[in-house]
Amino acid sequence: xxxxxxxxxxxxxxxxGLSHKHVGSVHAPDGELxxxxxxxVYTRRLEGVSLWVVKSADIVASDPAxxxxxxxxxxxxxxxxxxxxxxxxxxxxx
Amino acid sequence: MYTPELGKPGAAxxxxxxxxxxxxxxxxxxxxxADEFIxxxxxxxxxxxxxxxxxxSQHAHSEIVGMLPEGNWISRAPSLRRKAVLLAKVQDEGGxxxxxxxAAETLGAxxxxxxxALLAGKAKYSTIFNYPTLTWADIGAIxxxxxxxxxxxxxxxxxxxxxxxxxxxxxxxxxxxFHQRQGFEIMMAMANGTPEQKEMAQDALNRWWWPSLMMFxxxxxxxxxxxxxxxxxxxxxxxxxxxxxxxxxTTPQAEFLGLTVPDADLRWDADRGHYDFGAIDWEEFYxxxxxxxxxxxxxxxxxxxxWEDGAWVREAADAYEAKRQARAAA
Numbered sequence: 020x021x022x023x024x025x026x027x028x029x030x031x032x033x034x035x036g037l038s039h040k041h042v043g044s045v046h047a048p049d050g051e052l053x054x055x056x057x058x059x060v061y062t063r064r065l066e067g068v069s070l071w072v073v074k075s076a077d078i079v080a081s082d083p084a085x086x087x088x089x090x091x092x093x094x095x096x097x098x099x100x101x102x103x104x105x106x107x108x109x110x111x112x113x
Numbered sequence: 114m115y116t117p118e119l120g121k122p123g124a125a126x127x128x129x130x131x132x133x134x135x136x137x138x139x140x141x142x143x144x145x146x147a148d149e150f151i152x153x154x155x156x157x158x159x160x161x162x163x164x165x166x167x168x169x170s171q172h173a174h175s176e177i178v179g180m181l182p183e184g185n186w187i188s189r190a191p192s193l194r195r196k197a198v199l200l201a202k203v204q205d206e207g208g209x210x211x212x213x214x215x216a217a218e219t220l221g222a223x224x225x226x227x228x229x230a231l232l233a234g235k236a237k238y239s240t241i242f243n244y245p246t247l248t249w250a251d252i253g254a255i256x257x258x259x260x261x262x263x264x265x266x267x268x269x270x271x272x273x274x275x276x277x278x279x280x281x282x283x284x285x286x287x288x289x290x291f292h293q294r295q296g297f298e299i300m301m302a303m304a305n306g307t308p309e310q311k312e313m314a315q316d317a318l319n320r321w322w323w324p325s326l327m328m329f330x331x332x333x334x335x336x337x338x339x340x341x342x343x344x345x346x347x348x349x350x351x352x353x354x355x356x357x358x359x360x361x362x363t364t365p366q367a368e369f370l371g372l373t374v375p376d377a378d379l380r381w382d383a384d385r386g387h388y389d390f391g392a393i394d395w396e397e398f399y400x401x402x403x404x405x406x407x408x409x410x411x412x413x414x415x416x417x418x419x420w421e422d423g424a425w426v427r428e429a430a431d432a433y434e435a436k437r438q439a440r441a442a443a
Contacts, residue, residue, distance in 0.1 A: 024430075
């Protein structure tokens, strides 16, 4: 059995107004230490103003092998995009 | 960077039905050829996974062992400024090792196994770190030449086919640029200093030049893994091409410093538009690869000592978390 500490995924908010973005992972026995490790590993050059850590095992992900069927419904519904509709050029601001 | 704990991507491979497996392999090859990225949970051929784990973990080990030759000069840095810079650089190398271990872990390698392989002397790392750092000028030469060569090797890897590896390389390359510049700054200070200092700078260049050229790996003709590496886009430029590029870029920098590259055959070839340079002693390279480098043993002893000396910290962190969980349960 692996003696590794649990793995945590690290998310950094670059600056106010932006979402947290995944940057990598760290091993740590608990969340508090995971934040400390994340700070040392991923923010040595003012890369962020806020950190999230989430246990990797707690992340549920979609299956890439099923990406086709999963996202196909979005692909076939072109009428969800504004360019689907033909409006004469003389009509402005629309 | 994703994690093996998200599920083992290999599990879905139709190993028993060989025809389908071949179709999968061809599909992945086509994606790679189209400059698409392969991500952790995607199906991938076993050979691709194994090759990447080997390459990324060796790369990670190199960063970790790479802290040692410079780390032993932190306490002897000639000024507070140099000391702060060197500390930051060595910390970066540790960080680079961690980015890369993370990337290898997304392929199913465990951190524990990688650490154990390194400490047991079973893992390979860049041969360059098995040379000693004898004077302060060596710290300049390492930044300038060794980090310079590393950058040249790593820049193309930012577009390598495995997403987590490519992303780790983007971060690493961004940070390495400071490493090379601080090294060159040390060389400028030494080369323009007292005659003794200039002599130290020349001596450092003499000792680090050839090992730096060897960092690009064996000549293309003797590089058995290259073809496969190109096919999988794990490798993007040939060893000899990168080596030539390094010589072309570095030679004028040595001239600027007023130092002499230790190669009697080095001369500009106007027809080729490149520098010609002398033969490399590949016997030395293979000896160092076999672990016969001047300080190979000391390096591993230093790693083991650091790991063992840190055991109480790891145990304390575990004990604290166990206590916290027990309290929460009560």
